[in-house]
Structure formats: structure tokens, C-alpha cells
Amino acid sequence: MSVATDILHTNVQTGKETIKMSGQKVCVHYGEKQALFDVDLDIVANQVISLIGPSGCGKSTFLRCLNRMNDTIDICNVSGEITLDGQDIYDKAIDVVELRARVGMVFQKPNPFPKSIYENVAYGPRIHGMTRSKDELDELVTSSLRRAGLWQEVKDRLDQPGTSLSGGQQQRLCIARAIATKPEVLLMDEPCSALDPIATAIIEELIDELRENFTIVIVTHSMQQAARVSQKTAFFHLGKLIEEGPTEQIFTNPHHKKTQDYITGRIG
Amino acid sequence: MQIWLTLLAVIVAVGGLYYAGRSRAFAVTNGDATILHSNPAFHGGMVVISGMLPAVFVLLGWTIFSRYFADASVSALLGEEFNALSELEQGAFLRSAFGLSQSQQIGDVSSLQNKAIEGYSAFFASTTLILQLVLAALIVGGGYLAWRQIRTDLRARQFVERAVSFALIAASGVAILTTLGIVLSLIFESINFFQKVPFFEFLFGTHWSPQSAFEGVGSDTAHRNSEVFGAIPIFAGTLLITTIAILVAAPVGLMSAIYLSDYATPNVRAIAKPMLEILAGIPTVVYGFFAALTVAPFLRNSGESIGLSVSSESALAAGLVMGIMIIPFVSSLSDDVINSVPQSLRDGSAGLGATKSETIRRVILPAALPGIVSALMLAISRAIGETMIVVMAAGLSANLTANPLEAVTTVTVQIVTLLVGDQEFDSAKTLAAFALGLVLFCVTLMLNIVALRVIQKYREQYD
Amino acid sequence: MANASNEHIVSSYEDELTALTRAISEMGGMVEVAITNATQALIRVDHDLAKQTAKADKAVDDMQRYIDEKAVSMIARRQPMAGDLRHIVSAIHVANDLERIGDIAKNLARRVKHIDSQRVSKQLYNGIRHMSDLALAQIKRSLDSFTLRDANIALDVCRRDDEVDALYISLFREFLTYMMEDPRNITDCTHLLFCAKNLERAGDHATNIAEAAYYLKTGENLYYDIESGKVQLN
Numbered sequence A: 001m002s003v004a005t006d007i008l009h010t011n012v013q014t015g016k017e018t019i020k021m022s023g024q025k026v027c028v029h030y031g032e033k034q035a036l037f038d039v040d041l042d043i044v045a046n047q048v049i050s051l052i053g054p055s056g057c058g059k060s061t062f063l064r065c066l067n068r069m070n071d072t073i074d075i076c077n078v079s080g081e082i083t084l085d086g087q088d089i090y091d092k093a094i095d096v097v098e099l100r101a102r103v104g105m106v107f108q109k110p111n112p113f114p115k116s117i118y119e120n121v122a123y124g125p126r127i128h129g130m131t132r133s134k135d136e137l138d139e140l141v142t143s144s145l146r147r148a149g150l151w152q153e154v155k156d157r158l159d160q161p162g163t164s165l166s167g168g169q170q171q172r173l174c175i176a177r178a179i180a181t182k183p184e185v186l187l188m189d190e191p192c193s194a195l196d197p198i199a200t201a202i203i204e205e206l207i208d209e210l211r212e213n214f215t216i217v218i219v220t221h222s223m224q225q226a227a228r229v230s231q232k233t234a235f236f237h238l239g240k241l242i243e244e245g246p247t248e249q250i251f252t253n254p255h256h257k258k259t260q261d262y263i264t265g266r267i268g
Numbered sequence B: 001m002q003i004w005l006t007l008l009a010v011i012v013a014v015g016g017l018y019y020a021g022r023s024r025a026f027a028v029t030n031g032d033a034t035i036l037h038s039n040p041a042f043h044g045g046m047v048v049i050s051g052m053l054p055a056v057f058v059l060l061g062w063t064i065f066s067r068y069f070a071d072a073s074v075s076a077l078l079g080e081e082f083n084a085l086s087e088l089e090q091g092a093f094l095r096s097a098f099g100l101s102q103s104q105q106i107g108d109v110s111s112l113q114n115k116a117i118e119g120y121s122a123f124f125a126s127t128t129l130i131l132q133l134v135l136a137a138l139i140v141g142g143g144y145l146a147w148r149q150i151r152t153d154l155r156a157r158q159f160v161e162r163a164v165s166f167a168l169i170a171a172s173g174v175a176i177l178t179t180l181g182i183v184l185s186l187i188f189e190s191i192n193f194f195q196k197v198p199f200f201e202f203l204f205g206t207h208w209s210p211q212s213a214f215e216g217v218g219s220d221t222a223h224r225n226s227e228v229f230g231a232i233p234i235f236a237g238t239l240l241i242t243t244i245a246i247l248v249a250a251p252v253g254l255m256s257a258i259y260l261s262d263y264a265t266p267n268v269r270a271i272a273k274p275m276l277e278i279l280a281g282i283p284t285v286v287y288g289f290f291a292a293l294t295v296a297p298f299l300r301n302s303g304e305s306i307g308l309s310v311s312s313e314s315a316l317a318a319g320l321v322m323g324i325m326i327i328p329f330v331s332s333l334s335d336d337v338i339n340s341v342p343q344s345l346r347d348g349s350a351g352l353g354a355t356k357s358e359t360i361r362r363v364i365l366p367a368a369l370p371g372i373v374s375a376l377m378l379a380i381s382r383a384i385g386e387t388m389i390v391v392m393a394a395g396l397s398a399n400l401t402a403n404p405l406e407a408v409t410t411v412t413v414q415i416v417t418l419l420v421g422d423q424e425f426d427s428a429k430t431l432a433a434f435a436l437g438l439v440l441f442c443v444t445l446m447l448n449i450v451a452l453r454v455i456q457k458y459r460e461q462y463d
Numbered sequence C: 001m002a003n004a005s006n007e008h009i010v011s012s013y014e015d016e017l018t019a020l021t022r023a024i025s026e027m028g029g030m031v032e033v034a035i036t037n038a039t040q041a042l043i044r045v046d047h048d049l050a051k052q053t054a055k056a057d058k059a060v061d062d063m064q065r066y067i068d069e070k071a072v073s074m075i076a077r078r079q080p081m082a083g084d085l086r087h088i089v090s091a092i093h094v095a096n097d098l099e100r101i102g103d104i105a106k107n108l109a110r111r112v113k114h115i116d117s118q119r120v121s122k123q124l125y126n127g128i129r130h131m132s133d134l135a136l137a138q139i140k141r142s143l144d145s146f147t148l149r150d151a152n153i154a155l156d157v158c159r160r161d162d163e164v165d166a167l168y169i170s171l172f173r174e175f176l177t178y179m180m181e182d183p184r185n186i187t188d189c190t191h192l193l194f195c196a197k198n199l200e201r202a203g204d205h206a207t208n209i210a211e212a213a214y215y216l217k218t219g220e221n222l223y224y225d226i227e228s229g230k231v232q233l234n
């Protein structure tokens, strides 16, 4: 009996969990409208955490707080504290440009730039001046494409436009583009919602591999996807964080009735 | 009064046909309109179309060809005295007689002319009634034929559908034919011109003074004229002014477009964009006197103060003002184009840590390039075609110079000066206007083609 | 259905879940009847009833297969989550246990023809009847705990399993005494002892069902909870 329970619980208790990012009492207002209410959420290093919840519950909003993408929206106002490695990212001393290089983002719809595949990946390193020579840049582009699992497919056509790739390839190109700036955290906002099952599976496999080097926060509408790729799951509802915990627990035995109702598809 | 009567007749005819078709459709169903294949309205429409369309065609045909019949019948009437005239004179005679017959007051005319006028009047008086009867018969007959076909399973809806597509084709046909007609007339008149002035002399001659053109017949006319119809100076002038205008409009327009689309708050945008567009609504003549009375003296004064001699009418003044005039074309179109670059690209770039201006420079502008190019092309066509500002600010003298501080002239201005005043329709001077028009047309066409090519090329890559 | 007061958005899914519970109830009823009949046949030495009972097990087996298929197809088509997932998985478990109880009933019925009724004392049969009643009560309550999703009933069933075990031990002693008294009783007593053992097994299956019901309701493993002291059995 005790052996069995040990096996059951090893998954959850692998070693020490270091907290990479953390939100404390995060509130977000869009003008008058409050979109997030006192969200407290820790993001553990080298884990995948998925944010689930009905549309409009504030998942993207929270995600966009993590790399201050909300700064680009004039009416958006963030309060509370969000830290990256213990440092407040909304601090005056923080350079947003540098923060976004450290906390990369992949969007719902693949959005390759109207440039060649090579230029797409080289974009981040170029604007941040990350490489000293052309060779170094080549090397970085190649390794990013490799890690995004796209190298084999595009190595002979790096000068073709990124938009000429298929949807799944485009999304991997966007992932390659994001990891080329060597981020520590990767934010993904519904990265597979526009892809077919095979492309989705490839991306999921990729996410699993990327976990070794990155901390990943993924917003998804697919319960199955959250269950497949993530170690932690957080459920949002109407701007509040309802429940957060190990993925197994959330999907087999959620503690909160709202979570249960949402993931089993019942009217809340 | 007559026009209202005609209109009334048409309305009555259409209404009657429609009503007849509709009520017949109801009648054949014994009151249950649901069993009809098409709505009763379509039956009405079908009867209207069948009745009116043939009549319209006959009327159109008559309008075009009646003159030939009338001319034939009148010249048959006139006899010897008329036949003695040369062919050209006969045509002119008939034209003037026809014109007189249409007008109320007929002044002093010769007996022959009088005869011709009466001939025309008689011809049209007799044919008008016949025409009216024929039209009425066509309307009633066509309508009746369609009306008789109405049954529950008649596909009136498809008939109307075909008529609609036919109407659409006809509409685009009008546009195409008009263009074709204009181009053809340009070409034929230009050919006339090139018989008087050699083609290459016109295109590559460096001296332009058509006012001193020699009118007459003789072996050296062509030679003499080739010296005064050298169009290079005015092409150069056009190029110079257009270049200056684009140099002003492209950066200013583009930058204001970028400001409007990416930097301005919604409130500023809501005010600034319409304001910019008002620029496009200012009449060009206003720009013209603005250029001549304000900008040119200003340039002259400031030029003099640093020791430059600026003529009071300068390409620079005209170009500057023209550039300002076309700013809204560049900015408004570019703004739309830049706005239509998906937000996701901006987000993607910002998400990688790019600043706003980096994003614009490296992502937005390349993506919007096709649209920006077409905006610039439109602006260039507009600049090339602009006349008023040049007339007022750059002068009429065809100098061959690259100095923007001197007076130059442009193709459009020269066309205007060639055509104002009294001259024979087929003189070299008048025909030169057609040749210039043709060249202008070719240049704009080429610009459009180039713009389309650019757009296509980048479309393939970026969409 | 205390846990799922809300209807599923997809009503056909809801219907399937309900049908699954109904199939379990139905199967439970069949199994209860089988145990009752087998015991009756044993006590009254009714060979016809015994045969009939053994035959009826086929229906229980079919029912289990039906429930399995339904559950698998629901997992494949609906990708159940949380409560629904536990519902389906525990339905598979419960059906499995019920099928085993059905087998036990068949086993009991088969023994009828081996027992020489003339020689066996009525007292022995009383012990078997008592055992059977107790096991049936356990099965009934465990099924109740499943359909009602009541963790307390489930705990109660587990608690009472000790009673069944105790009864079995005392019966075992009794049979041993009889066998020692008169060696001619050995064959019959051994058969009856096996019957008692089988009924004790049926009680164990009832606790399995209760355990599944506990998991369905709470999402936790009952024995893990007992070990960690979260719940007390006695």
C-alpha cells in the first residue's frame, strides 16, 4: 500500500521547486472595467503551467502582465506585484525591452513577420545586439530553429518568406523566433488553437522538450492539452483565480465546484 | 414640359407592365402565391424588362443612326447646287444646317441653307411620330409576349437574374468603351500631329515655342515646325516639379501617416486625420495663388538674402505647394495601409522586445510597402496631372533646366495654353495638345503598371 | 448525484452518464438476485433453482461487457474530466466487482448437486444463510453508496466487512467441529465451507465497490485516507 502511494506521489514532489515568477494581488483594469481581481499565482521554474478558463476570464490579461505587454494598451492599468527571480518587473528600474527579451511570448495566431525565415529568427538577436558577428548570428538562428524542431524542414529555404510555411510550421517559427532571444520564461497564448491535430501534437512535444531550459506559461482552451502538457494548472473565472494545483489533481479531483463544472462542461 | 411628359409616359409604361405581370402571376395560381416558382414581383420584373429593353435598344439605335438617314434625305432634296460642293464643305454645310434646324432662332440664311433646314425639320417631324408608335408597339408587344408565358413554373427569377448580370456587364462596358474611345481619339489625333511634326523631333527636340509655329503648306513646314515642337523642356519641367512635390509629400505624408496610425491617441487621430483630408478638398486654384503670392515671394526673398537668384516664378515654389497638396493622398492612403497591417505583427515584435519605432521600421513599413507604393504612385499621377498651381507659380516658359529656382512649365500647362485662344482645330498647335496628352497618358499608364508590379511582387511574399 | 447538481451542457453526455449508473444499478440487482437464489437453492437443495441461477450468470457477464464498452466509448468520444472521469472509471471497477460476485453466485449454485442434504444439519445451513444475508446487505449498501455517491455509506460498508470476516471465522470453527465429530460430514462440510468462503469473498467485493464509490465521491483513495488518518474506520 505505502509503495503504491509513493509511486502515486513522486510525480508531484520531484525535488525542490524554485519559483521563477510570482504574482501577488495582481489587479488589472481596462479603463473602468476590472479584468483581474487579486490574483496570487506562483510560476515554478522549468515547469509548464497552463491557464484555463472560459473566454474573457482574464487568462490572456494575466499572461500579458508577465511581460508587460499590457503597457501597449493605453487604458490598461496593472496593480499588485509581479516578480521575476524575486525582482519586481513593474519597478521603474526595469527596462521593458530587456524584460521582454527575458520573458518571450508566442501568440494565438502564428504571426511571422513579412520577412524571410532567417530574418524572422534573427529579428530578436538583431534588435538586442546579441551577436558579435554574422557567424554567431547564423549559429544562433540555426540552433533556435533546431530547438523549435523546424530546422530539418526549412534548412534549405531560409531565405523564403516565413509566411510561405504551413500554419504549424509558422507557429514553430514563432517559437524559434521567441527562443532566439534566449528568454527564461516563455508565454504562449493559445498557441495551438489555429492548428490541426498533428501540428498541435508536434508543438506539444516541443513544449515538453523546451521545459528543460525554459519556464513555460501556456493559455489554452483545450482541457486535454492542458492535461497533456502541463505540470500545474490554474483555473480562472470572471477575473479571479479560482483554483491552482498539480495538473493531475485539477483534472481528476478539482477541489472547487466551479472548476469541476468548467472542466466537465457543465453550466456554471 | 415635354421632358416631364416623356418621363410620365415611361413611368406609366413601366408601372403598367409590372402590374400586368404581377397580377397575371397571382391570377395563374388561383390565389395561392406559394406554388409559384418565382415571386410575383419577379414576374412583374420580367414583363417590364421584356417590354422596355427592346424599346431602349431601338431608341439608342435611332439616336445614333438617325443623322445618317436625315443627311441622306436632305442631300437628296438639295440637288445640283449642293452636289457642286466638295465633300468636306458638304459635311460642314449639313452640320450647320442641322444645328440651325434644332435652334429656335434662325437668322439670315441663304436659300439653300433654308431648304436644308426645312428638310431636316420635315424629316424629324415625320419620323418622330413613327418612332413613338414603334416604341409603343415594342413596349406593348414585348410585354405581351412575356406576359403570355407566365405560368406557375416559369423561371422568372432566373430571367431577372440574367437581366441583372447583363446590366452589370453593360455598365462596365460603358466604362471600358469610354476609355477606349478616349485613347483611340488621342492616338488618331496624335498621328495627325506626327504627320506635321516628325515623331522623334517632337519627343527629343529641346526647343518648345508652339506660339511661333508656322501654319501653312509647304515643303519646309515640317522642318520649321520640328524646331518649335521639341517637347523635352516641358517633360523635364514636369519631371522637376513632380520630383520636388514627391520629395515634399513622401516623407511628410508617410511620417504623418505613421504618427496617426501608431502614435496618436484616438482623440488626436479623430481630429488630425479629417484635418489632413481637408487639404485634399482645397481647390487647386487656391493652392495656386497661395504658391504664387505667398510661397514664391518668400522663396525669392530668402533666396536673395543668401545671395541666390530666384526667379519670381520658380519650379521650387510650384513643387513645394504641389507637394503639400498631395500630402493627404500619401498620408491618408498610407495611414489606411499601415493600419491594416495586423496588430498581431506589432504584438509579435513588441513581444520580442522591439521598441515602437523599431517595429515600424523593421516590420510595419516592409509589410505595408505595396500599399505605400501605390499611394505614392497615386500621388505622382496626381502631381503630373496638376495644372493650376504650375500655371500660377511656375510660369509658362519652357526652359530646359535642372535648376529648381528657375521658371519651368509642365505638360498639362502647355496643353491648356495650346487649346485656349482661337485656332483651327487641325492646326499643328492644337494637334500638339493631343500628342502631349498621349505622352502623359503613356507615362501615367506606365507608372500604374510599375506600381501594380511592385504590389504584386511584394504581395506574393508578404501575404 | 450530490456532486453534479448541474446538468451537462451536452445533454446526450448527461444521458450516457445516467445510463451508465442505471446499468450498474441493474447489474447490482441481477447479482443480488443471483446470490439470494443460490443461497436458497443451497438451503432448500433445489437443483432446478441452482441450474437456473448458474445459467443466469451469463446475463451478468453480458452486462459487464456492455458497461465496459459504454465506458470505453465514452472515454474515447467525450474525453471525460474530473467527476465525470471518476464516474466512468469507477463504473468499470464496480462492474468488474459485480461480475465477480456473479461468478460467486454461480459457484454456490454449482455446489448444490455435490451436497448430500440428508446428512447435513439444519444448523449448518443457518450459518450459511446468515452469512449470505450479511454479504447481501453489504452488496446492497455498497451499491447504494455508489449510486447515491455517499462516502459515509461507503465507509460504513468497509467498517462492516469485519463482521463478515468474523462470521466466516466462527462458521469455519463450527464446520471444523462437525467434521471432527463425524468424518462422514467432511465432504459436505468442506463444500459448505467453500460456500462460506465464497460469500466472504463477495463481502470483500462489496468493500471494493464501496471503495470505488468513495473515490467517485471524494477523488481520494480510501485506504490512503485511512492510513494518513484522514478518516477513521472505527
Ligand SMILES: Nc1ncnc2c1ncn2[C@@H]1O[C@H](COP(=O)(O)OP(=O)(O)O)[C@@H](O)[C@H]1O
Binding pocket: A030, A035, A053, A054, A055, A056, A057, A058, A059, A060, A061, A062, A073
Ligand atoms: N484591450 C482591451 N481593452 C478593454 N478590455 C479588454 C481588453 N483586453 C481584454 N479586455 C477585457 O478583459 C477581460 C479579460 O480578457 P482576456 O484576458 O483577453 O480573456 P481571455 O484571454 O481569458 O479570454 C475581458 O472581459 C475583456 O473584455
Ligand SMILES: [Mg+2]
Binding pocket: A059, A060, A061, A189, A219
Ligand atoms: Mg485570450
